[in-house]
Amino acid sequence: MAIPTPVNGQITDAVTQANVKVLGDAPAMAMGSIFQSLAHSTGILYENAVSAQQQLGISSQAATNQGVIQIYSIDTMADAVATSKIAQSDVPDNMLSLLTTLQAVKS
Helix, strand or coil: CCCCCCCCHHHHHHHHHHHHHHHHHHHHHHHHHHHHHHHHHHHHHHHHHHHHHHHHHHHHHHHHHHHHHHHCCHHHHHHHHHHHHHHHCCHHHHHHHHHHHHHHHHC
16 A cells, blocks of 8 residues: 555555455456356246257147048948948848848758
């Protein structure tokens, strides 16, 4: 400290000590800021991972739905409708009576 100063020595000492404290606290403040940024980035990372898993779940459900739709496609449904129409008609009764007649003629 320069001896001939127009300011009181106690004031200059207080300012000097405050400056030294600020310089001493700077590394800790910088590390705290880095840790906060790291925690925030990690939180965003987990949020994105959860979002990706949700989107994957939705995609897998859609793919499963499409597979089921293909299993129950129009051809299969048409076969089922035709079978049910035949079952409700006279054809089974007629075929049974024809089979009975043929067996009677055969024996």
